[in-house]
Amino acid sequence: MRTFDHHVDLDLAGSRRPVPSLFARFRLSAVRMVRTWRNRVAIGHLNELDDHQLLDIGLRRGDIAEAMTSTFFADPGLHLTITARERARRHIRSGRTD
16 A cells, blocks of 8 residues: 555544534533533442442542642542542553552
8 A cells, every 4th residue: 555545535624513602512511511510420429339349449548638629510420430530540550559
Protein backbone atom coordinates (compact mmCIF):
# COMPACT_ATOMS: atom_id res chain seq x y z
CA MET A 1 0.00 0.00 0.00
CA ARG A 2 1.38 3.35 -1.03
CA THR A 3 0.79 6.71 0.49
CA PHE A 4 -0.53 8.19 -2.73
CA ASP A 5 -3.19 5.46 -2.96
CA HIS A 6 -5.14 7.11 -0.16
CA HIS A 7 -6.48 10.59 0.20
CA VAL A 8 -8.32 12.46 2.86
CA ASP A 9 -11.60 14.05 1.84
CA LEU A 10 -12.26 17.03 4.07
CA ASP A 11 -15.64 18.65 3.93
CA LEU A 12 -15.03 21.70 6.05
CA ALA A 13 -18.35 23.33 5.30
CA GLY A 14 -20.34 20.23 6.31
CA SER A 15 -18.36 19.50 9.46
CA ARG A 16 -19.90 22.32 11.51
CA ARG A 17 -22.62 21.44 13.91
CA PRO A 18 -25.69 23.62 14.00
CA VAL A 19 -25.92 25.96 16.96
CA PRO A 20 -28.28 24.41 19.53
CA SER A 21 -31.46 26.28 20.26
CA LEU A 22 -32.16 27.92 23.58
CA PHE A 23 -34.48 25.06 24.51
CA ALA A 24 -31.83 22.47 23.62
CA ARG A 25 -29.24 24.23 25.77
CA PHE A 26 -31.70 24.47 28.67
CA ARG A 27 -32.55 20.77 28.30
CA LEU A 28 -28.87 19.81 28.23
CA SER A 29 -28.20 21.85 31.36
CA ALA A 30 -31.15 20.24 33.14
CA VAL A 31 -29.96 16.75 32.16
CA ARG A 32 -26.47 17.52 33.50
CA MET A 33 -27.86 18.83 36.79
CA VAL A 34 -30.03 15.73 37.26
CA ARG A 35 -27.08 13.45 36.44
CA THR A 36 -24.88 15.31 38.92
CA TRP A 37 -27.53 15.08 41.63
CA ARG A 38 -28.00 11.33 41.02
CA ASN A 39 -24.24 10.80 41.15
CA ARG A 40 -24.06 12.66 44.47
CA VAL A 41 -26.79 10.41 45.89
CA ALA A 42 -25.00 7.28 44.61
CA ILE A 43 -21.69 8.45 46.03
CA GLY A 44 -23.39 8.99 49.37
CA HIS A 45 -24.24 5.28 49.32
CA LEU A 46 -20.55 4.44 48.77
CA ASN A 47 -19.94 5.45 52.38
CA GLU A 48 -21.90 2.35 53.41
CA LEU A 49 -19.21 0.09 51.91
CA ASP A 50 -16.26 -1.05 53.96
CA ASP A 51 -12.66 -0.20 53.00
CA HIS A 52 -12.01 -3.53 51.25
CA GLN A 53 -15.07 -3.14 49.04
CA LEU A 54 -14.05 0.39 48.15
CA LEU A 55 -10.54 -0.77 47.28
CA ASP A 56 -12.06 -3.42 45.00
CA ILE A 57 -13.50 -0.64 42.87
CA GLY A 58 -10.29 1.39 43.09
CA LEU A 59 -11.35 3.96 45.66
CA ARG A 60 -10.51 4.98 49.17
CA ARG A 61 -12.67 6.69 51.75
CA GLY A 62 -10.66 9.88 51.31
CA ASP A 63 -11.43 9.91 47.59
CA ILE A 64 -15.15 9.94 48.37
CA ALA A 65 -14.77 12.77 50.88
CA GLU A 66 -12.72 14.76 48.38
CA ALA A 67 -15.28 14.25 45.61
CA MET A 68 -18.14 15.35 47.82
CA THR A 69 -16.37 18.61 48.73
CA SER A 70 -16.39 19.74 45.11
CA THR A 71 -18.72 22.51 44.02
CA PHE A 72 -22.41 21.72 43.62
CA PHE A 73 -22.30 21.93 39.82
CA ALA A 74 -19.20 19.73 39.49
CA ASP A 75 -19.92 16.06 38.89
CA PRO A 76 -18.29 14.03 41.68
CA GLY A 77 -18.81 10.82 39.70
CA LEU A 78 -16.40 12.04 37.06
CA HIS A 79 -13.84 12.85 39.74
CA LEU A 80 -14.12 9.36 41.25
CA THR A 81 -13.92 7.71 37.83
CA ILE A 82 -10.69 9.53 37.01
CA THR A 83 -9.25 8.75 40.45
CA ALA A 84 -10.06 5.02 40.21
CA ARG A 85 -8.63 4.75 36.69
CA GLU A 86 -5.41 6.52 37.65
CA ARG A 87 -5.00 4.27 40.69
CA ALA A 88 -5.54 1.19 38.49
CA ARG A 89 -2.96 2.41 35.97
CA ARG A 90 -0.40 3.01 38.72
CA HIS A 91 -1.12 -0.42 40.20
CA ILE A 92 -0.69 -2.18 36.87
CA ARG A 93 2.52 -0.30 36.06
CA SER A 94 4.15 -0.84 39.43
CA GLY A 95 2.69 -4.20 40.38
CA ARG A 96 2.00 -3.13 43.96
CA THR A 97 -0.89 -1.75 45.91
CA ASP A 98 -1.13 2.00 46.25
